[in-house]
Amino acid sequence: MKTSMRFIAVIFALSPVLQSCAPVLIGAGVGAGVMMADDRRTSAAILEDQTIEIKIRGRVDEKYGEQVHANITSFNRFVLLTGEAPTEEIKQDLSIVALEVQNVRNVQNEVVVAGNSSFTSRSSDSLLTSLVKGRLTQNENVSANHVKVVTENSTVFLMGLVTRAEAESAAQTAATSNGAQRVVKLFEYID
Numbered sequence: 001m002k003t004s005m006r007f008i009a010v011i012f013a014l015s016p017v018l019q020s021c022a023p024v025l026i027g028a029g030v031g032a033g034v035m036m037a038d039d040r041r042t043s044a045a046i047l048e049d050q051t052i053e054i055k056i057r058g059r060v061d062e063k064y065g066e067q068v069h070a071n072i073t074s075f076n077r078f079v080l081l082t083g084e085a086p087t088e089e090i091k092q093d094l095s096i097v098a099l100e101v102q103n104v105r106n107v108q109n110e111v112v113v114a115g116n117s118s119f120t121s122r123s124s125d126s127l128l129t130s131l132v133k134g135r136l137t138q139n140e141n142v143s144a145n146h147v148k149v150v151t152e153n154s155t156v157f158l159m160g161l162v163t164r165a166e167a168e169s170a171a172q173t174a175a176t177s178n179g180a181q182r183v184v185k186l187f188e189y190i191d
Contacts, residue, residue, distance in 0.1 A: 003146055006071060018096065022174065023153050038143060038145040038146075039077075039145055040146055040161040041076055041161065045076055045077070048077060049074040050074075052077065052103060053072040053074050055101045056098050056101050057070075059100075060072070060094065060097055068085050069083040069117060070082070071150065071152065072098070073148065073150050073159065074104070075159040077102075077104055078108070078159065078186065078188070079098050079106070079110050079190050080110065080150060080159060080186060081110060081163060082118050082150060082157065083116045083152065084119070085111050085113055085114075087116070087150035088113050091112075094109060094111055095109045098107065108186055110155075110184070112153070121153065124179065127179070128151045128154065128156065128177065128179045128180060129156075131179070132149045132151070132156055132174045132177045132180070135173050135174075135177055136149070136170060136173055139180075141165065142162065143169045146161060146162050153180070154180065155180075155181060156180045156183045156184070157184045158183065158184070158185050159186045159187065160188070161187075162189065163185050163187055163191045167187045167189065171185050
């Protein structure tokens with residue numbers, strides 16, 4: 001009983017602070033809604049992609065724990081695997097693990113056989129992803145909402161449902177971004 005009273009007291013004490021967060025939370029929700037409305041995937045496909053990522057992540061973590069650094073990205077049920085694995089056998093097995101998840105259409109395995117990347121390398125990749133996404137918002141020839149950007153070891157992977165012209169424009173934007181060493185297009189074309 002004491003714990004619930006403390007919880008209620010904390011909520012009352014924080015209520016002025018939490019109220020000031022409401023516009024930020026509402027704005028973020030509206031922004032996410034606008035992005036989803038502009039996504040060429042159906043809401044069911046978006047949810048399926050999230051489910052696929054969660055399922056694969058769980059299976060990889062269960063099977064390999066921290067000996068593998070794997071990033072899982074699903075777009076329209078097409079899975080991209082990036083990161084590092086200690087052996088070629090484990091790298092190949094990651095594809096099998098991903099393909100065994102229900103509704104996965106295909107897997108692109110870009111995992112490299114190496115030790116896990118450093119925090120600095122991952123931070124640099126995150127920065128490059130943000131840079132490419134930011135530059136895509138300025139690109140009049142392609143909507144940034146139609147392109148999924150993933151960066152691993154300075155290689156920029158582009159996914160999405162786009163026209164061929166949009167794909168070329170997005171790839172050019174990524175390729176001319178500071179720090180991008182290579183661009184890999186994994187698009188599905190709608191024309």
